[in-house]
Amino acid sequence: MKALDEARAEVLSVMPKLPVAKVRLTESLGRVTAEDAVVREALPPFDNSAMDGYAVMASDVEATPVELSVNEDVAAGSVPTKRVEQGTATRIMTGAPMPLGADTVVKVEDTESTDPERVTIRKTSVSGQNVRPVGCDMARGDIIVEKGVRLTSRHLASLASAGVDPVVSAMPRVAIMSTGDEIVDPSTESLAWGTIRDSNRVLLRSLLADLGVPVVDLGIIGDDPEALRTAYAEAASSADVVISTGGVSMGDYDYVKQILGELGSVDFWKVAMQPGKPFAFGSIHGVPLFGLPGNPVSTFVSFEQFVRPALLHMMGALKLLRTRVNGTIGEDVDTNEAKTVFLRVLLAHDTDGSFVAVQSGGQGSAMHSSLAKADAFAVVPAGTGSLSAGDDVTLEMFRWPEGRSIDE
Numbered sequence: 001m002k003a004l005d006e007a008r009a010e011v012l013s014v015m016p017k018l019p020v021a022k023v024r025l026t027e028s029l030g031r032v033t034a035e036d037a038v039v040r041e042a043l044p045p046f047d048n049s050a051m052d053g054y055a056v057m058a059s060d061v062e063a064t065p066v067e068l069s070v071n072e073d074v075a076a077g078s079v080p081t082k083r084v085e086q087g088t089a090t091r092i093m094t095g096a097p098m099p100l101g102a103d104t105v106v107k108v109e110d111t112e113s114t115d116p117e118r119v120t121i122r123k124t125s126v127s128g129q130n131v132r133p134v135g136c137d138m139a140r141g142d143i144i145v146e147k148g149v150r151l152t153s154r155h156l157a158s159l160a161s162a163g164v165d166p167v168v169s170a171m172p173r174v175a176i177m178s179t180g181d182e183i184v185d186p187s188t189e190s191l192a193w194g195t196i197r198d199s200n201r202v203l204l205r206s207l208l209a210d211l212g213v214p215v216v217d218l219g220i221i222g223d224d225p226e227a228l229r230t231a232y233a234e235a236a237s238s239a240d241v242v243i244s245t246g247g248v249s250m251g252d253y254d255y256v257k258q259i260l261g262e263l264g265s266v267d268f269w270k271v272a273m274q275p276g277k278p279f280a281f282g283s284i285h286g287v288p289l290f291g292l293p294g295n296p297v298s299t300f301v302s303f304e305q306f307v308r309p310a311l312l313h314m315m316g317a318l319k320l321l322r323t324r325v326n327g328t329i330g331e332d333v334d335t336n337e338a339k340t341v342f343l344r345v346l347l348a349h350d351t352d353g354s355f356v357a358v359q360s361g362g363q364g365s366a367m368h369s370s371l372a373k374a375d376a377f378a379v380v381p382a383g384t385g386s387l388s389a390g391d392d393v394t395l396e397m398f399r400w401p402e403g404r405s406i407d408e
Helices: 006-013 152-161 200-211 223-238 257-261 296-314 368-373
Strands: 020-022 053-056 066-074 087-093 103-106 118-121 144-146 168-170 175-180 214-221 240-247 265-270 279-282 287-293 323-328 340-349 355-359 376-380 392-396 402-405
Touching: 006 279, 006 296, 020 214, 053 118, 087 118, 144 152, 144 296, 175 200, 200 214, 200 240, 200 296, 223 240, 223 257, 223 265, 223 279, 223 287, 240 296, 257 265, 257 279, 257 287, 279 296, 287 296, 287 392, 296 368, 296 402, 323 376, 340 368, 340 392, 355 392
Parallel strands: 066 087, 175 214, 175 240, 240 287, 323 355
Antiparallel strands: 020 168, 053 087, 053 103, 066 118, 265 279, 279 287, 323 392, 340 355, 340 376, 376 392
16 A cells, blocks of 8 residues: 555646746636735835824824814825924824824824814824834835745735736646446435435535636546546546546446546555545546545545645645644544544644544544534544544644645
């Protein structure tokens, strides 16, 4: 059997990189930056007020209360026309440019005014208080988003404020299919004896949607060699990556092995992980192919450990793997010592705030319920075997975004 890290490194080493281009900001969500995004001008570009209040000279409000004359109102989007001098103030709104002469803003709550031309300052203010100086957020030439980062809404907001359209990778187009005569559409109301509803394509579409990846859904392909040949050929011609589920184990009717051997260069591995030991990887007509196990939890684990990092690698991302944190196991657990085991767990907080993990249900690779309830994987490394309640354990937070490079 291949060790998990060895198998994943082998996959990543042959994944092609996608082309890059400058795109509109509105089209960049979920894509990976191909170069550093750099600020072209200081942000903010002018000194402005951080509060609704009065722009004044700090020397005028060293002792309060003090009454000042109001020389004008300045709203956000307008420009001051009068200089603040000793004994005067400008009524100013949040975000409005600071008038010349003023060096501090007294917030409106610390003032009193019954006459629009006069204001009483009730609280002292020091120079620079409630003022956002030019460039306090970003200076010209600063890097807003580094190369290799998958763009989120937070990044897009910063890029928008700087007026920067990023240079990003293309998105991989992914073809998916489920294989097997026992699989029927998930909308099937009444199951015939011996059939099961197809959850794997629903799962894969959702996982790929989380990455923003366009999907070609080829549906369910039965255990028919000619239908499989046609489907795999179509998949390879219409996508950058092909994912199929089922047909990679040792069954007599697993025609997938035979067909993939005819159409491409595909290796069938036993990976030392649980769930998800049977795994196929290679290419059809030069297009990378992932053959995942048919059991739904195995599909999920295999996607998380192989497909997701591979797609992110194609896109140029530096962080490929889910964030891991430390915790403790809350119960005795026996696992397979020969494999890296991914336990589906629920998380609670100990009295010191640290995570405590307990199994979310049965750990069989066909058990949907424990996956649906789970918060994370408790990762039990190969060679470990049993855990006792209170033992330290690594938690892989599959509800969190990627946070690790391949070397972490």
